Each structure stands twice: as C-alpha cells, then as structure tokens.
Amino acid sequence: MATQSGITIAGPNEPYTIVNDISRPTPGPKQALVRCLAVGINPVEPLQHHTGLLISEWPAIIGSDCAGVVLEVGSGCERLKPGDYVYGCAPLGQNKFTPFQDAFLVEENVFLKKSDNLTVEETATVGAGLLTAGLCFLAGMELKLSEDGTRAPEKDEWVVILGGTGTVGQFAVQIARACGYKVLASCSPSKASAAEKNGATATFNNRGPVDEQLAEIKKITGGNFARIFDSTAYGYDIMVKALETCSTATTKYLTSVDDWSPFNTPSTIKEYRAELGHLCRLNEPIGQTVTKEIASWIPTFETHLAAGTLKPIEYQLGDGVGWESVIRGIQDLEAGKAAKKIVVRIQDE
Numbered sequence: 634m635a636t637q638s639g640i641t642i643a644g645p646n647e648p649y650t651i652v653n654d655i656s657r658p659t660p661g662p663k664q665a666l667v668r669c670l671a672v673g674i675n676p677v678e679p680l681q682h683h684t685g686l687l688i689s690e691w692p693a694i695i696g697s698d699c700a701g702v703v704l705e706v707g708s709g710c711e712r713l714k715p716g717d718y719v720y721g722c723a724p725l726g727q728n729k730f731t732p733f734q735d736a737f738l739v740e741e742n743v744f745l746k747k748s749d750n751l752t753v754e755e756t757a758t759v760g761a762g763l764l765t766a767g768l769c770f771l772a773g774m775e776l777k778l779s780e781d782g783t784r785a786p787e788k789d790e791w792v793v794i795l796g797g798t799g800t801v802g803q804f805a806v807q808i809a810r811a812c813g814y815k816v817l818a819s820c821s822p823s824k825a826s827a828a829e830k831n832g833a834t835a836t837f838n839n840r841g842p843v844d845e846q847l848a849e850i851k852k853i854t855g856g857n858f859a860r861i862f863d864s865t866a867y868g869y870d871i872m873v874k875a876l877e878t879c880s881t882a883t884t885k886y887l888t889s890v891d892d893w894s895p896f897n898t899p900s901t902i903k904e905y906r907a908e909l910g911h912l913c914r915l916n917e918p919i920g921q922t923v924t925k926e927i928a929s930w931i932p933t934f935e936t937h938l939a940a941g942t943l944k945p946i947e948y949q950l951g952d953g954v955g956w957e958s959v960i961r962g963i964q965d966l967e968a969g970k971a972a973k974k975i976v977v978r979i980q981d982e
C-alpha cells in the first residue's frame with residue numbers, strides 16, 4: 634500500500650509528530666482523493682489536540698480548512714474529476730478525510746470547486762467559516778442566497794452579528810449583506826476595518842460592558858432587527874437581552890457557534906446552534922441533517938464565490954512550506970500571534 638507524510642498525534646496533548654508512513658486512502662463511491670496544497674488554521678485544531686474532541690481514531694490526523702487538487706475519483710463521481718482544484722472544510726476526526734497529510738479523501742458533494750478568480754491560498758480560508766455561517770443564517774435564520782450569485786436588493790432591516798472579525802464572523806457579515814440586510818457587527822475597535830471590508834454597515838465595541846453594547850445595538854438599529862448571531866461563543870446573554878429589550882420584531886431568531894454551553898432561551902425566540910463538527914457523520918441524525926443542508930448549498934456558494942459576491946477573507950501566509958510550518962501556525966494561533974487567519978502552503982502543484 635502506498636504511504637505518505639503528514640502530522641499525527643498519539644493521544645490528547647501528545648506532541649505533533651511528522652511521519653512518512655501514513656497509508657494513502659483509496660476513494661470510495663462519490664469520493665475523491667485530493668492532494669493537499671494549502672491548509673487554513675482554525676481554533677478547532679488546538680482544541681482537538683488538547684481534548685481529543687470528535688476524534689474517533691488514534692493516532693489521529695487532524696485539520697479542517699483545506700485546498701488541493703483531485704488526484705483520482707471513486708465510482709459514481711459526478712461533480713469532481715482528476716485535475717479539479719477543490720476546497721472546503723474536512724469532516725473532523727476521521728483520519729482518511731483530514732488534510733494534515735499529503736493526500737486525503739473528500740465527499741464530492743460537500744466540497745467546492747475553485748473558480749479561476751481565486752488562488753489556492755485564498756480558498757484555504759473559506760471552508761469552516763463559510764459553512765458555519767451558512768448553517769446559522771441559511772438553516773438557523775431562514776435567509777436565502779440568490780441562485781445566480783447576485784446580491785439581493787437592499788432591505789430596510791438590520792442583522793446583528795457578535796464578532797464580525799473572526800473567520801466565521803467575516804463570512805457571516807458577507808452572507809447577511811449578500812441577502813440584502815444592513816449589518817451591525819461587534820468587534821475589538823482596533824479591528825473594525827476587517828468587519829467593514831466584509832460589508833458591515835456599522836460596528837460597536839465587543840469588549841464594552843453589556844449595558845453599553847445593548848445601548849449601541851438599540852441606538853444604531855432603532856430596534857429594527859429580528860436576527861442576531863454570535864460567532865464568538867462569548868455573546869449568549871447579550872443576544873437574549875438584545876432580542877428581549879431592543880428588538881421590535883415579532884418573530885425573533887438567535888443563532889450561535891456555541892454548541893456546548895447550556896442555553897435557556899425564552900420560548901419567544903427561535904434558537905439554532907451550528908454543529909459543523911458533525912459534517913459527514915452519517916450514522917448520527919444531526920450529521921445527516923448538516924451534511925444534506927451543506928450539500929444543497931455548495932452550488933450556490935460556488936456561484937457566489939465565482940461572482941465575487943462572497944469572497945475569501947484576508948490571511949497571513951505561514952513561514953515556509955510543509956508540516957513544520959503547520960505546527961508553527963497552530964502554535965502561533967494558540968499564542969495569540971495571528972493578526973489574520975493563518976494559511977500554510979503544504980506542497981507545490
């Protein structure tokens with residue numbers, strides 16, 4: 634059996650080890666084998682490293698955001714063929730699907746095909762952010778992107794996004810704008826330009842006291858919002874209070890990336906939490922739902938990214954090429970040294 638290089642972890646908190654003896658997986662039906670060209674680093678990598686979250690086999694190979702080129706396809710593939718450039722977010726915790734190795738498998742219906750206007754590195758910024766924001770807005774808050782990649786006509790209504798500068802938050806701002814809403818995003822004041830570049834109409838300080846943040850939401854939106862999304866996992870109480878005390882809507886929506894804390898949302902508010910970690914876990918009901926929803930949005934996302942209505946986010950390229958750079962990238966993220974999303978080139982084309 635062919636072997637390849639990559640990064641393995643023997644168990645929770647064990648060191649990252651660069652190895653050359655990983656078995657190269659073979660694509661099954663509707664799967665493609667993809668040569669890993671670039672990865673984006675997400676907070677879930679250190680989380681999985683320290684806790685073993687969602688890891689189903691040890692030694693584990695991890696990784697989430699990725700971009701590469703198709704080497705071969707399994708039977709019944711209709712969307713992908715050898716030579717196609719693809720990108721997306723790998724299903725977590727199953728070694729054959731994770732990108733910290735020379736080549737990995739993708740389920741063809743949950744990955745995007747790269748359009749010519751995008752670089753490989755840019756596409757490595759997209760997967761988890763776009764899919765998570767998609768879950769919260771398209772599934773959780775009943776928004777719809779146009780089929781043809783155009784921006785919806787402007788609506789006189791706000792969407793509030795807690796955290797408009799992170800990976801998920803930047804795609805959330807873009808989706809809400811593409812759906813025609815005015816966007817009020819919270820962020821560290823020094824980072825407001827990142828939210829604005831993605832289309833935020835206005836911003837406020839996410840580190841101020843709760844009462845100050847609520848007053849800003851009320852003042853800027855005039856109460857004209859029904860939807861609030863927390864992309865940070867710090868904002869649940871603010872979401873509930875904002876909807877209860879500032880919003881004038883009759884139907885109210887609260888969505889969050891936080892799928893682990895206890896919530897006690899009033900029955901007057903529709904609640905939704907993203908569970909991207911269950912992508913392609915088809916033995917679980919939530920995995921089936923998430924996978925089916927994401928597969929149904931992939932063609933629309935591709936159209937919007939080709940049209941430039943949705944865009945990759947700004948990134949900083951990791952020093953060097955390959956697995957050692959990936960390990961440094963994860964350590965830089967953990968140490969708070971990343972000013973932008975970190976992307977690492979893995980190998981040449």
Ligand SMILES: NC(=O)c1ccc[n+]([C@@H]2O[C@H](COP(=O)([O-])OP(=O)(O)OC[C@H]3O[C@@H](n4cnc5c(N)ncnc54)[C@H](OP(=O)(O)O)[C@@H]3O)[C@@H](O)[C@H]2O)c1
Binds near residue numbers: 889891
């Ligand atoms: N459930 C799911 O399916 C799912 C999927 C993807 C991600 N996630 C989770 O979503 C979260 C965000 O992921 P990401 O990749 O977007 O991370 P990220 O790029 O690191 O962004 C972090 C965000 O949190 C904000 N933030 C940091 N500390 C804060 C604080 N003390 N108070 C208020 N806001 C604060 C940051 O705002 P400023 O920098 O502007 O201050 C930024 O908007 C992570 O917890 C991740 O694990 C969950």
